[in-house]
Amino acid sequence: MSDRGASSAGGFEFRDQMSSMARERLGTTGIGEMISLVVENGAMSFGAGEPSSDMFPVDLMRDAMERAFCDPDIWGYHHDDFGSIELREWIASRMKQDGIAPDWVGPENILLTNGGGEAISLVTEALIDPGSLILVESPTYTESLLTFRKQGAVCVPVQSDDEGIIPSELERIVSARRARFLYTIPNFQNPSGRTTPAERRMRILDILRENDVALVEDDPYHYLSYDGPPPPSYLKMARDDRRVIHTNSFSKIIAPGLRAGWVVIPPALVKTLSSLRVSAGLGRPLAIQKGILFYMQGIDFERTIAGLCGEYRRRRGVMLDLIAKHLTPMGFCTNRPAGGFFIWGSAPGEADVKEFAHYAVREERIGIIPGSAFYPDGEHGGDGSFRLSYSKVGTDAMEEGMIRLARAWRSYVGAERSKA
Ligand SMILES: Cc1ncc(COP(=O)(O)O)c(C=O)c1O
Incomplete structure:
Protein backbone atom coordinates (compact mmCIF):
# COMPACT_ATOMS: atom_id res chain seq x y z
CA MET A 1 0.00 0.00 0.00
CA SER A 2 1.35 3.46 -0.89
CA ASP A 3 1.94 5.84 2.00
CA ARG A 4 2.45 8.95 -0.18
CA GLY A 5 0.76 11.74 1.68
CA ALA A 6 -0.08 9.47 4.60
CA SER A 7 1.12 9.72 8.21
CA SER A 8 0.86 11.18 11.66
CA ALA A 9 -1.69 10.91 14.43
CA GLY A 10 -3.93 13.47 12.70
CA GLY A 11 -4.60 10.97 9.88
CA PHE A 12 -4.01 11.27 6.16
CA GLU A 13 -2.49 14.67 5.43
CA PHE A 14 -3.11 15.00 1.68
CA ARG A 15 0.49 16.22 1.35
CA ASP A 16 1.16 14.91 -2.15
CA GLN A 17 -2.46 15.05 -3.21
CA MET A 18 -3.24 18.72 -2.79
CA SER A 19 -3.31 20.85 -5.96
CA SER A 20 -0.70 23.54 -6.33
CA MET A 21 -3.60 25.99 -6.53
CA ALA A 22 -4.83 24.92 -3.07
CA ARG A 23 -1.30 24.92 -1.65
CA GLU A 24 -0.04 28.15 -3.10
CA ARG A 25 -2.90 30.43 -3.98
CA LEU A 26 -5.37 30.15 -1.14
CA GLY A 27 -4.92 31.89 2.17
CA THR A 28 -6.84 33.63 4.90
CA THR A 29 -7.92 37.18 4.18
CA GLY A 30 -7.44 40.15 6.49
CA ILE A 31 -11.23 40.30 6.85
CA GLY A 32 -11.50 36.62 7.80
CA GLU A 33 -8.81 37.17 10.43
CA MET A 34 -10.67 40.14 11.96
CA ILE A 35 -14.02 38.34 11.94
CA SER A 36 -12.46 35.40 13.81
CA LEU A 37 -10.98 37.81 16.38
CA VAL A 38 -14.37 39.51 16.81
CA VAL A 39 -16.03 36.14 17.47
CA GLU A 40 -13.25 34.92 19.80
CA ASN A 41 -13.46 38.11 21.87
CA GLY A 42 -17.26 38.38 21.86
CA ALA A 43 -16.76 41.88 20.43
CA MET A 44 -19.08 44.41 18.80
CA SER A 45 -18.20 44.98 15.21
CA PHE A 46 -18.05 47.84 12.75
CA GLY A 47 -16.42 45.30 10.47
CA ALA A 48 -19.24 43.27 8.96
CA GLY A 49 -20.19 44.50 5.49
CA GLU A 50 -23.60 42.90 5.64
CA PRO A 51 -27.22 43.98 5.59
CA SER A 52 -29.01 44.30 8.88
CA SER A 53 -30.99 41.18 9.84
CA ASP A 54 -33.88 43.28 11.22
CA MET A 55 -34.44 44.48 7.66
CA PHE A 56 -34.83 41.06 6.06
CA PRO A 57 -38.38 40.72 4.65
CA ILE A 299 -43.93 44.16 -3.61
CA ASP A 300 -43.75 47.73 -4.79
CA PHE A 301 -40.04 47.64 -5.71
CA GLU A 302 -39.45 51.39 -5.57
CA ARG A 303 -41.12 51.70 -2.18
CA THR A 304 -39.20 48.74 -0.77
CA ILE A 305 -35.90 50.19 -1.96
CA ALA A 306 -36.87 53.60 -0.57
CA GLY A 307 -37.56 51.93 2.80
CA LEU A 308 -34.14 50.24 2.85
CA CYS A 309 -32.41 53.44 1.80
CA GLY A 310 -34.27 55.43 4.47
CA GLU A 311 -33.00 53.20 7.27
CA TYR A 312 -29.42 52.89 5.99
CA ARG A 313 -29.29 56.64 5.34
CA ARG A 314 -30.29 57.15 8.96
CA ARG A 315 -27.55 54.79 10.16
CA ARG A 316 -24.99 56.52 7.96
CA GLY A 317 -26.00 59.89 9.47
CA VAL A 318 -25.74 58.62 13.05
CA MET A 319 -22.34 57.07 12.43
CA LEU A 320 -20.99 60.21 10.76
CA ASP A 321 -22.21 62.31 13.71
CA LEU A 322 -20.55 59.93 16.15
CA ILE A 323 -17.32 60.02 14.18
CA ALA A 324 -17.40 63.82 14.31
CA LYS A 325 -17.96 63.66 18.07
CA HIS A 326 -15.50 60.92 19.06
CA LEU A 327 -12.87 60.37 16.35
CA THR A 328 -12.40 63.66 14.47
CA PRO A 329 -11.14 65.54 17.57
CA MET A 330 -8.36 62.94 17.87
CA GLY A 331 -7.23 63.57 14.28
CA PHE A 332 -9.07 60.81 12.39
CA CYS A 333 -10.31 61.64 8.88
CA THR A 334 -13.23 59.87 7.21
CA ASN A 335 -15.28 60.27 4.03
CA ARG A 336 -19.04 60.60 3.50
CA PRO A 337 -20.32 57.82 1.24
CA ALA A 338 -23.39 58.54 -0.91
CA GLY A 339 -24.72 55.02 -0.43
CA GLY A 340 -23.85 51.42 0.43
CA PHE A 341 -22.52 50.26 3.79
CA PHE A 342 -19.01 51.66 4.21
CA ILE A 343 -17.11 54.65 5.53
CA TRP A 344 -13.39 54.84 4.75
CA GLY A 345 -11.02 56.58 7.07
CA SER A 346 -7.46 57.17 8.09
CA ALA A 347 -5.90 57.30 11.54
CA PRO A 348 -3.68 60.19 12.59
CA GLY A 349 0.10 59.97 12.42
CA GLU A 350 2.06 56.94 11.36
CA ALA A 351 -0.04 54.38 13.19
CA ASP A 352 -0.05 50.74 12.13
CA VAL A 353 -3.82 50.33 11.87
CA LYS A 354 -3.63 46.57 11.52
CA GLU A 355 -1.91 46.36 14.87
CA PHE A 356 -4.39 48.86 16.31
CA ALA A 357 -7.36 46.84 15.01
CA HIS A 358 -6.06 43.75 16.82
CA TYR A 359 -5.51 45.82 19.95
CA ALA A 360 -9.02 47.34 19.82
CA VAL A 361 -10.76 44.00 19.49
CA ARG A 362 -8.73 42.45 22.32
CA GLU A 363 -8.74 45.38 24.75
CA GLU A 364 -12.08 47.10 24.09
CA ARG A 365 -13.97 44.42 22.19
CA ILE A 366 -14.69 46.54 19.13
CA GLY A 367 -13.91 45.39 15.59
CA ILE A 368 -12.87 47.44 12.55
CA ILE A 369 -11.19 46.26 9.35
CA PRO A 370 -7.72 47.65 8.66
CA GLY A 371 -7.31 49.06 5.16
CA SER A 372 -4.37 46.76 4.41
CA ALA A 373 -6.91 43.91 4.00
CA PHE A 374 -8.15 45.50 0.78
CA TYR A 375 -4.96 46.32 -1.09
CA PRO A 376 -3.73 43.99 -3.82
CA ASP A 377 -0.20 44.54 -2.56
CA GLY A 378 -1.27 43.46 0.93
CA GLU A 379 0.79 44.57 3.83
CA HIS A 380 2.51 47.33 1.90
CA GLY A 381 -0.59 49.33 1.10
CA GLY A 382 -3.22 50.93 3.22
CA ASP A 383 -1.30 51.54 6.43
CA GLY A 384 -3.23 54.19 8.27
CA SER A 385 -6.56 53.41 6.56
CA PHE A 386 -9.55 51.45 7.83
CA ARG A 387 -13.15 50.54 6.93
CA LEU A 388 -16.13 51.11 9.17
CA SER A 389 -19.49 49.59 8.34
CA TYR A 390 -22.70 51.21 9.59
CA SER A 391 -25.14 48.73 8.05
CA LYS A 392 -25.43 46.07 10.70
CA VAL A 393 -25.15 47.96 13.96
CA GLY A 394 -28.33 49.50 15.35
CA THR A 395 -28.04 53.21 16.06
CA ASP A 396 -28.47 52.59 19.82
CA ALA A 397 -25.39 50.39 19.94
CA MET A 398 -23.34 52.62 17.63
CA GLU A 399 -22.41 55.19 20.26
CA GLU A 400 -21.14 52.52 22.62
CA GLY A 401 -19.03 51.11 19.75
CA MET A 402 -17.62 54.53 18.94
CA ILE A 403 -16.80 55.23 22.59
CA ARG A 404 -14.95 51.92 22.78
CA LEU A 405 -13.05 52.69 19.58
CA ALA A 406 -11.99 56.14 20.81
CA ARG A 407 -10.94 54.67 24.18
CA ALA A 408 -8.97 51.92 22.43
CA TRP A 409 -7.16 54.54 20.36
CA ARG A 410 -6.22 56.64 23.39
CA SER A 411 -4.85 53.69 25.30
CA TYR A 412 -3.10 52.26 22.21
CA VAL A 413 -1.33 55.55 21.55
CA GLY A 414 -0.42 55.80 25.25
CA ALA A 415 1.01 52.28 25.23
CA GLU A 416 3.00 52.99 22.03
CA ARG A 417 4.44 56.17 23.57
CA SER A 418 5.56 54.39 26.68
CA LYS A 419 7.31 51.73 24.53
CA ALA A 420 9.25 54.44 22.66
C1 LIG B 1 -18.29 44.40 -3.90
C2 LIG B 1 -18.92 43.09 -3.62
N1 LIG B 1 -19.05 42.21 -4.62
C3 LIG B 1 -19.63 41.03 -4.44
C4 LIG B 1 -20.11 40.66 -3.20
C5 LIG B 1 -20.71 39.28 -3.08
O1 LIG B 1 -21.98 39.27 -2.63
P1 LIG B 1 -22.90 37.98 -2.71
O2 LIG B 1 -22.07 36.82 -3.15
O3 LIG B 1 -23.47 37.81 -1.35
O4 LIG B 1 -23.93 38.33 -3.72
C6 LIG B 1 -19.99 41.53 -2.12
C7 LIG B 1 -20.46 41.16 -0.77
O5 LIG B 1 -20.19 41.76 0.22
C8 LIG B 1 -19.39 42.79 -2.34
O6 LIG B 1 -19.23 43.69 -1.36
Whole structure:
Protein backbone atom coordinates (compact mmCIF):
# COMPACT_ATOMS: atom_id res chain seq x y z
CA MET A 1 0.00 0.00 0.00
CA SER A 2 1.35 3.46 -0.89
CA ASP A 3 1.94 5.84 2.00
CA ARG A 4 2.45 8.95 -0.18
CA GLY A 5 0.76 11.74 1.68
CA ALA A 6 -0.08 9.47 4.60
CA SER A 7 1.12 9.72 8.21
CA SER A 8 0.86 11.18 11.66
CA ALA A 9 -1.69 10.91 14.43
CA GLY A 10 -3.93 13.47 12.70
CA GLY A 11 -4.60 10.97 9.88
CA PHE A 12 -4.01 11.27 6.16
CA GLU A 13 -2.49 14.67 5.43
CA PHE A 14 -3.11 15.00 1.68
CA ARG A 15 0.49 16.22 1.35
CA ASP A 16 1.16 14.91 -2.15
CA GLN A 17 -2.46 15.05 -3.21
CA MET A 18 -3.24 18.72 -2.79
CA SER A 19 -3.31 20.85 -5.96
CA SER A 20 -0.70 23.54 -6.33
CA MET A 21 -3.60 25.99 -6.53
CA ALA A 22 -4.83 24.92 -3.07
CA ARG A 23 -1.30 24.92 -1.65
CA GLU A 24 -0.04 28.15 -3.10
CA ARG A 25 -2.90 30.43 -3.98
CA LEU A 26 -5.37 30.15 -1.14
CA GLY A 27 -4.92 31.89 2.17
CA THR A 28 -6.84 33.63 4.90
CA THR A 29 -7.92 37.18 4.18
CA GLY A 30 -7.44 40.15 6.49
CA ILE A 31 -11.23 40.30 6.85
CA GLY A 32 -11.50 36.62 7.80
CA GLU A 33 -8.81 37.17 10.43
CA MET A 34 -10.67 40.14 11.96
CA ILE A 35 -14.02 38.34 11.94
CA SER A 36 -12.46 35.40 13.81
CA LEU A 37 -10.98 37.81 16.38
CA VAL A 38 -14.37 39.51 16.81
CA VAL A 39 -16.03 36.14 17.47
CA GLU A 40 -13.25 34.92 19.80
CA ASN A 41 -13.46 38.11 21.87
CA GLY A 42 -17.26 38.38 21.86
CA ALA A 43 -16.76 41.88 20.43
CA MET A 44 -19.08 44.41 18.80
CA SER A 45 -18.20 44.98 15.21
CA PHE A 46 -18.05 47.84 12.75
CA GLY A 47 -16.42 45.30 10.47
CA ALA A 48 -19.24 43.27 8.96
CA GLY A 49 -20.19 44.50 5.49
CA GLU A 50 -23.60 42.90 5.64
CA PRO A 51 -27.22 43.98 5.59
CA SER A 52 -29.01 44.30 8.88
CA SER A 53 -30.99 41.18 9.84
CA ASP A 54 -33.88 43.28 11.22
CA MET A 55 -34.44 44.48 7.66
CA PHE A 56 -34.83 41.06 6.06
CA PRO A 57 -38.38 40.72 4.65
CA VAL A 58 -38.95 37.46 6.53
CA ASP A 59 -42.77 37.26 6.33
CA LEU A 60 -43.08 38.28 2.69
CA MET A 61 -40.25 35.99 1.69
CA ARG A 62 -41.76 33.08 3.61
CA ASP A 63 -45.05 33.55 1.72
CA ALA A 64 -43.18 33.78 -1.58
CA MET A 65 -41.18 30.64 -0.79
CA GLU A 66 -44.32 28.77 0.21
CA ARG A 67 -45.76 29.60 -3.20
CA ALA A 68 -42.52 28.51 -4.86
CA PHE A 69 -42.61 25.17 -3.07
CA CYS A 70 -46.13 24.54 -4.42
CA ASP A 71 -44.79 24.88 -7.95
CA PRO A 72 -44.24 21.36 -9.39
CA ASP A 73 -41.39 22.66 -11.62
CA ILE A 74 -38.99 23.14 -8.74
CA TRP A 75 -38.67 19.49 -7.75
CA GLY A 76 -36.83 18.02 -10.71
CA TYR A 77 -33.59 18.99 -12.43
CA HIS A 78 -34.11 22.34 -14.10
CA HIS A 79 -33.07 22.15 -17.72
CA ASP A 80 -32.40 25.83 -18.27
CA ASP A 81 -28.75 26.25 -17.25
CA PHE A 82 -29.14 30.04 -16.90
CA GLY A 83 -31.91 29.66 -14.26
CA SER A 84 -35.57 30.70 -14.07
CA ILE A 85 -36.52 32.46 -17.29
CA GLU A 86 -39.18 34.51 -15.50
CA LEU A 87 -36.68 35.86 -12.98
CA ARG A 88 -34.21 36.61 -15.77
CA GLU A 89 -36.95 38.49 -17.63
CA TRP A 90 -37.74 40.41 -14.47
CA ILE A 91 -34.07 41.35 -14.00
CA ALA A 92 -33.62 42.42 -17.65
CA SER A 93 -36.70 44.60 -17.56
CA ARG A 94 -35.81 46.10 -14.15
CA MET A 95 -32.28 46.91 -15.26
CA LYS A 96 -33.56 48.65 -18.37
CA GLN A 97 -36.21 50.55 -16.47
CA ASP A 98 -33.59 51.73 -13.98
CA GLY A 99 -31.11 52.78 -16.66
CA ILE A 100 -28.56 50.08 -15.79
CA ALA A 101 -28.81 47.97 -18.96
CA PRO A 102 -28.67 49.01 -22.63
CA ASP A 103 -31.14 47.72 -25.22
CA TRP A 104 -29.18 44.61 -26.22
CA VAL A 105 -29.54 43.05 -22.77
CA GLY A 106 -32.27 40.40 -22.69
CA PRO A 107 -32.91 37.38 -20.47
CA GLU A 108 -30.59 35.37 -22.77
CA ASN A 109 -27.70 37.53 -21.48
CA ILE A 110 -28.50 36.96 -17.83
CA LEU A 111 -27.17 34.02 -15.87
CA LEU A 112 -28.44 33.44 -12.33
CA THR A 113 -25.72 32.57 -9.85
CA ASN A 114 -25.05 31.58 -6.30
CA GLY A 115 -24.65 35.23 -5.20
CA GLY A 116 -22.58 37.89 -6.90
CA GLY A 117 -19.55 35.96 -5.67
CA GLU A 118 -20.22 33.07 -8.05
CA ALA A 119 -20.82 35.52 -10.90
CA ILE A 120 -17.31 36.92 -10.35
CA SER A 121 -15.94 33.41 -10.09
CA LEU A 122 -17.42 32.32 -13.43
CA VAL A 123 -16.15 35.44 -15.17
CA THR A 124 -12.73 34.78 -13.64
CA GLU A 125 -12.68 31.25 -15.03
CA ALA A 126 -13.71 32.51 -18.44
CA LEU A 127 -11.10 35.25 -18.71
CA ILE A 128 -8.04 34.38 -16.64
CA ASP A 129 -5.15 31.99 -17.29
CA PRO A 130 -2.38 31.46 -14.75
CA GLY A 131 -0.11 34.49 -15.12
CA SER A 132 -2.73 36.73 -16.76
CA LEU A 133 -2.60 40.36 -15.73
CA ILE A 134 -5.75 42.01 -14.55
CA LEU A 135 -6.21 45.54 -13.28
CA VAL A 136 -7.99 46.17 -10.01
CA GLU A 137 -9.13 49.38 -8.42
CA SER A 138 -7.07 49.76 -5.27
CA PRO A 139 -8.29 49.28 -2.56
CA THR A 140 -10.88 46.67 -3.51
CA TYR A 141 -13.13 43.83 -2.34
CA THR A 142 -10.84 41.20 -0.84
CA GLU A 143 -12.88 38.15 -1.82
CA SER A 144 -12.63 39.10 -5.49
CA LEU A 145 -8.87 39.37 -5.15
CA LEU A 146 -8.86 35.86 -3.71
CA THR A 147 -10.99 34.58 -6.59
CA PHE A 148 -8.72 36.18 -9.21
CA ARG A 149 -5.58 34.85 -7.53
CA LYS A 150 -7.01 31.37 -7.18
CA GLN A 151 -7.23 31.27 -10.97
CA GLY A 152 -3.59 32.41 -11.15
CA ALA A 153 -4.11 36.07 -12.02
CA VAL A 154 -1.53 38.72 -11.29
CA CYS A 155 -3.60 41.59 -9.84
CA VAL A 156 -2.13 44.98 -10.76
CA PRO A 157 -3.42 47.77 -8.52
CA VAL A 158 -4.70 51.00 -10.07
CA GLN A 159 -4.65 53.82 -7.60
CA SER A 160 -7.90 55.55 -6.75
CA ASP A 161 -8.90 58.77 -5.04
CA ASP A 162 -12.17 60.08 -3.61
CA GLU A 163 -13.82 59.60 -7.02
CA GLY A 164 -12.61 56.07 -7.70
CA ILE A 165 -10.00 54.95 -10.23
CA ILE A 166 -7.67 57.75 -11.32
CA PRO A 167 -7.82 57.82 -15.15
CA SER A 168 -4.21 59.02 -15.60
CA GLU A 169 -3.01 56.12 -13.43
CA LEU A 170 -5.08 53.68 -15.46
CA GLU A 171 -3.66 55.11 -18.68
CA ARG A 172 -0.08 54.82 -17.41
CA ILE A 173 -0.47 51.21 -16.30
CA VAL A 174 -2.62 49.98 -19.14
CA SER A 175 -0.29 51.22 -21.83
CA ALA A 176 2.72 49.52 -20.20
CA ARG A 177 1.16 46.11 -19.52
CA ARG A 178 -1.31 43.99 -21.44
CA ALA A 179 -4.22 43.30 -19.11
CA ARG A 180 -7.33 41.20 -19.74
CA PHE A 181 -9.80 43.30 -17.80
CA LEU A 182 -10.29 46.01 -15.23
CA TYR A 183 -12.31 45.07 -12.14
CA THR A 184 -14.21 47.91 -10.52
CA ILE A 185 -17.03 48.52 -8.02
CA PRO A 186 -18.23 51.90 -9.26
CA ASN A 187 -20.98 52.63 -6.72
CA PHE A 188 -20.45 53.04 -2.95
CA GLN A 189 -17.42 50.88 -3.26
CA ASN A 190 -16.43 48.13 -0.89
CA PRO A 191 -14.32 49.07 1.05
CA SER A 192 -13.99 52.81 0.38
CA GLY A 193 -17.63 53.90 -0.03
CA ARG A 194 -16.51 55.91 -3.10
CA THR A 195 -18.57 56.44 -6.24
CA THR A 196 -17.04 57.16 -9.63
CA PRO A 197 -18.75 60.14 -11.33
CA ALA A 198 -20.15 59.80 -14.86
CA GLU A 199 -17.45 61.84 -16.64
CA ARG A 200 -14.72 59.78 -15.06
CA ARG A 201 -16.50 56.55 -16.05
CA MET A 202 -16.61 57.80 -19.63
CA ARG A 203 -12.88 58.58 -19.58
CA ILE A 204 -12.10 55.15 -18.10
CA LEU A 205 -14.17 53.43 -20.78
CA ASP A 206 -12.34 55.40 -23.48
CA ILE A 207 -8.97 54.31 -22.10
CA LEU A 208 -10.08 50.68 -22.04
CA ARG A 209 -11.36 50.93 -25.62
CA GLU A 210 -8.10 52.45 -26.81
CA ASN A 211 -6.18 49.60 -25.20
CA ASP A 212 -8.47 46.67 -25.96
CA VAL A 213 -9.22 45.84 -22.35
CA ALA A 214 -12.55 44.50 -21.04
CA LEU A 215 -14.30 45.75 -17.90
CA VAL A 216 -15.93 43.83 -15.05
CA GLU A 217 -18.42 46.04 -13.23
CA ASP A 218 -19.42 44.66 -9.82
CA ASP A 219 -22.47 46.60 -8.64
CA PRO A 220 -24.18 44.96 -5.64
CA TYR A 221 -24.79 48.28 -3.83
CA HIS A 222 -26.43 49.95 -6.83
CA TYR A 223 -29.86 50.36 -5.28
CA LEU A 224 -28.58 51.50 -1.87
CA SER A 225 -28.13 55.09 -3.01
CA TYR A 226 -28.96 57.72 -0.38
CA ASP A 227 -28.35 61.08 -2.05
CA GLY A 228 -30.08 60.72 -5.42
CA PRO A 229 -29.61 58.14 -8.16
CA PRO A 230 -26.11 56.79 -8.90
CA PRO A 231 -24.35 57.73 -12.17
CA PRO A 232 -25.13 55.63 -15.27
CA SER A 233 -23.61 52.15 -15.19
CA TYR A 234 -20.59 51.24 -17.29
CA LEU A 235 -22.78 48.58 -18.90
CA LYS A 236 -25.20 51.21 -20.13
CA MET A 237 -22.50 53.74 -21.02
CA ALA A 238 -20.64 51.25 -23.21
CA ARG A 239 -23.84 50.71 -25.25
CA ASP A 240 -23.13 48.52 -28.27
CA ASP A 241 -19.45 48.21 -27.47
CA ARG A 242 -20.37 45.23 -25.26
CA ARG A 243 -17.03 44.96 -23.46
CA VAL A 244 -18.62 45.31 -20.02
CA ILE A 245 -19.56 42.30 -17.92
CA HIS A 246 -21.87 43.33 -15.09
CA THR A 247 -22.27 41.33 -11.86
CA ASN A 248 -24.99 41.95 -9.30
CA SER A 249 -26.77 40.43 -6.33
CA PHE A 250 -29.95 40.08 -4.29
CA SER A 251 -27.83 39.89 -1.10
CA LYS A 252 -28.06 43.57 -0.20
CA ILE A 253 -31.63 44.24 -1.31
CA ILE A 254 -33.26 41.06 0.04
CA ALA A 255 -30.91 38.88 2.11
CA PRO A 256 -27.47 37.31 1.62
CA GLY A 257 -28.59 33.93 2.97
CA LEU A 258 -30.58 33.37 -0.24
CA ARG A 259 -27.28 33.18 -2.14
CA ALA A 260 -28.69 34.66 -5.30
CA GLY A 261 -27.08 36.98 -7.82
CA TRP A 262 -26.60 37.36 -11.55
CA VAL A 263 -24.20 38.27 -14.28
CA VAL A 264 -24.99 40.16 -17.50
CA ILE A 265 -22.98 38.46 -20.22
CA PRO A 266 -22.06 40.11 -23.54
CA PRO A 267 -23.06 37.95 -26.54
CA ALA A 268 -19.47 36.88 -27.30
CA LEU A 269 -19.23 35.12 -23.93
CA VAL A 270 -22.68 33.53 -23.63
CA LYS A 271 -21.61 30.08 -24.87
CA THR A 272 -18.47 30.00 -22.72
CA LEU A 273 -20.30 31.08 -19.58
CA SER A 274 -23.00 28.53 -20.29
CA SER A 275 -20.42 25.70 -20.45
CA LEU A 276 -18.73 26.97 -17.31
CA ARG A 277 -22.09 27.05 -15.55
CA VAL A 278 -22.68 23.39 -16.40
CA SER A 279 -19.18 22.40 -15.33
CA ALA A 280 -19.79 24.06 -11.95
CA GLY A 281 -22.82 21.85 -11.20
CA LEU A 282 -26.30 21.20 -12.47
CA GLY A 283 -28.02 24.53 -11.95
CA ARG A 284 -28.76 26.64 -8.91
CA PRO A 285 -31.88 26.12 -6.74
CA LEU A 286 -34.98 26.97 -8.77
CA ALA A 287 -36.99 27.14 -5.53
CA ILE A 288 -34.96 30.15 -4.40
CA GLN A 289 -35.17 31.80 -7.81
CA LYS A 290 -38.95 31.36 -7.94
CA GLY A 291 -39.26 32.57 -4.35
CA ILE A 292 -37.39 35.75 -5.30
CA LEU A 293 -39.58 36.18 -8.39
CA PHE A 294 -42.82 35.85 -6.38
CA TYR A 295 -41.44 38.20 -3.73
CA MET A 296 -40.56 40.81 -6.37
CA GLN A 297 -43.96 40.42 -8.05
CA GLY A 298 -45.68 40.97 -4.71
CA ILE A 299 -43.93 44.16 -3.61
CA ASP A 300 -43.75 47.73 -4.79
CA PHE A 301 -40.04 47.64 -5.71
CA GLU A 302 -39.45 51.39 -5.57
CA ARG A 303 -41.12 51.70 -2.18
CA THR A 304 -39.20 48.74 -0.77
CA ILE A 305 -35.90 50.19 -1.96
CA ALA A 306 -36.87 53.60 -0.57
CA GLY A 307 -37.56 51.93 2.80
CA LEU A 308 -34.14 50.24 2.85
CA CYS A 309 -32.41 53.44 1.80
CA GLY A 310 -34.27 55.43 4.47
CA GLU A 311 -33.00 53.20 7.27
CA TYR A 312 -29.42 52.89 5.99
CA ARG A 313 -29.29 56.64 5.34
CA ARG A 314 -30.29 57.15 8.96
CA ARG A 315 -27.55 54.79 10.16
CA ARG A 316 -24.99 56.52 7.96
CA GLY A 317 -26.00 59.89 9.47
CA VAL A 318 -25.74 58.62 13.05
CA MET A 319 -22.34 57.07 12.43
CA LEU A 320 -20.99 60.21 10.76
CA ASP A 321 -22.21 62.31 13.71
CA LEU A 322 -20.55 59.93 16.15
CA ILE A 323 -17.32 60.02 14.18
CA ALA A 324 -17.40 63.82 14.31
CA LYS A 325 -17.96 63.66 18.07
CA HIS A 326 -15.50 60.92 19.06
CA LEU A 327 -12.87 60.37 16.35
CA THR A 328 -12.40 63.66 14.47
CA PRO A 329 -11.14 65.54 17.57
CA MET A 330 -8.36 62.94 17.87
CA GLY A 331 -7.23 63.57 14.28
CA PHE A 332 -9.07 60.81 12.39
CA CYS A 333 -10.31 61.64 8.88
CA THR A 334 -13.23 59.87 7.21
CA ASN A 335 -15.28 60.27 4.03
CA ARG A 336 -19.04 60.60 3.50
CA PRO A 337 -20.32 57.82 1.24
CA ALA A 338 -23.39 58.54 -0.91
CA GLY A 339 -24.72 55.02 -0.43
CA GLY A 340 -23.85 51.42 0.43
CA PHE A 341 -22.52 50.26 3.79
CA PHE A 342 -19.01 51.66 4.21
CA ILE A 343 -17.11 54.65 5.53
CA TRP A 344 -13.39 54.84 4.75
CA GLY A 345 -11.02 56.58 7.07
CA SER A 346 -7.46 57.17 8.09
CA ALA A 347 -5.90 57.30 11.54
CA PRO A 348 -3.68 60.19 12.59
CA GLY A 349 0.10 59.97 12.42
CA GLU A 350 2.06 56.94 11.36
CA ALA A 351 -0.04 54.38 13.19
CA ASP A 352 -0.05 50.74 12.13
CA VAL A 353 -3.82 50.33 11.87
CA LYS A 354 -3.63 46.57 11.52
CA GLU A 355 -1.91 46.36 14.87
CA PHE A 356 -4.39 48.86 16.31
CA ALA A 357 -7.36 46.84 15.01
CA HIS A 358 -6.06 43.75 16.82
CA TYR A 359 -5.51 45.82 19.95
CA ALA A 360 -9.02 47.34 19.82
CA VAL A 361 -10.76 44.00 19.49
CA ARG A 362 -8.73 42.45 22.32
CA GLU A 363 -8.74 45.38 24.75
CA GLU A 364 -12.08 47.10 24.09
CA ARG A 365 -13.97 44.42 22.19
CA ILE A 366 -14.69 46.54 19.13
CA GLY A 367 -13.91 45.39 15.59
CA ILE A 368 -12.87 47.44 12.55
CA ILE A 369 -11.19 46.26 9.35
CA PRO A 370 -7.72 47.65 8.66
CA GLY A 371 -7.31 49.06 5.16
CA SER A 372 -4.37 46.76 4.41
CA ALA A 373 -6.91 43.91 4.00
CA PHE A 374 -8.15 45.50 0.78
CA TYR A 375 -4.96 46.32 -1.09
CA PRO A 376 -3.73 43.99 -3.82
CA ASP A 377 -0.20 44.54 -2.56
CA GLY A 378 -1.27 43.46 0.93
CA GLU A 379 0.79 44.57 3.83
CA HIS A 380 2.51 47.33 1.90
CA GLY A 381 -0.59 49.33 1.10
CA GLY A 382 -3.22 50.93 3.22
CA ASP A 383 -1.30 51.54 6.43
CA GLY A 384 -3.23 54.19 8.27
CA SER A 385 -6.56 53.41 6.56
CA PHE A 386 -9.55 51.45 7.83
CA ARG A 387 -13.15 50.54 6.93
CA LEU A 388 -16.13 51.11 9.17
CA SER A 389 -19.49 49.59 8.34
CA TYR A 390 -22.70 51.21 9.59
CA SER A 391 -25.14 48.73 8.05
CA LYS A 392 -25.43 46.07 10.70
CA VAL A 393 -25.15 47.96 13.96
CA GLY A 394 -28.33 49.50 15.35
CA THR A 395 -28.04 53.21 16.06
CA ASP A 396 -28.47 52.59 19.82
CA ALA A 397 -25.39 50.39 19.94
CA MET A 398 -23.34 52.62 17.63
CA GLU A 399 -22.41 55.19 20.26
CA GLU A 400 -21.14 52.52 22.62
CA GLY A 401 -19.03 51.11 19.75
CA MET A 402 -17.62 54.53 18.94
CA ILE A 403 -16.80 55.23 22.59
CA ARG A 404 -14.95 51.92 22.78
CA LEU A 405 -13.05 52.69 19.58
CA ALA A 406 -11.99 56.14 20.81
CA ARG A 407 -10.94 54.67 24.18
CA ALA A 408 -8.97 51.92 22.43
CA TRP A 409 -7.16 54.54 20.36
CA ARG A 410 -6.22 56.64 23.39
CA SER A 411 -4.85 53.69 25.30
CA TYR A 412 -3.10 52.26 22.21
CA VAL A 413 -1.33 55.55 21.55
CA GLY A 414 -0.42 55.80 25.25
CA ALA A 415 1.01 52.28 25.23
CA GLU A 416 3.00 52.99 22.03
CA ARG A 417 4.44 56.17 23.57
CA SER A 418 5.56 54.39 26.68
CA LYS A 419 7.31 51.73 24.53
CA ALA A 420 9.25 54.44 22.66
C1 LIG B 1 -18.29 44.40 -3.90
C2 LIG B 1 -18.92 43.09 -3.62
N1 LIG B 1 -19.05 42.21 -4.62
C3 LIG B 1 -19.63 41.03 -4.44
C4 LIG B 1 -20.11 40.66 -3.20
C5 LIG B 1 -20.71 39.28 -3.08
O1 LIG B 1 -21.98 39.27 -2.63
P1 LIG B 1 -22.90 37.98 -2.71
O2 LIG B 1 -22.07 36.82 -3.15
O3 LIG B 1 -23.47 37.81 -1.35
O4 LIG B 1 -23.93 38.33 -3.72
C6 LIG B 1 -19.99 41.53 -2.12
C7 LIG B 1 -20.46 41.16 -0.77
O5 LIG B 1 -20.19 41.76 0.22
C8 LIG B 1 -19.39 42.79 -2.34
O6 LIG B 1 -19.23 43.69 -1.36
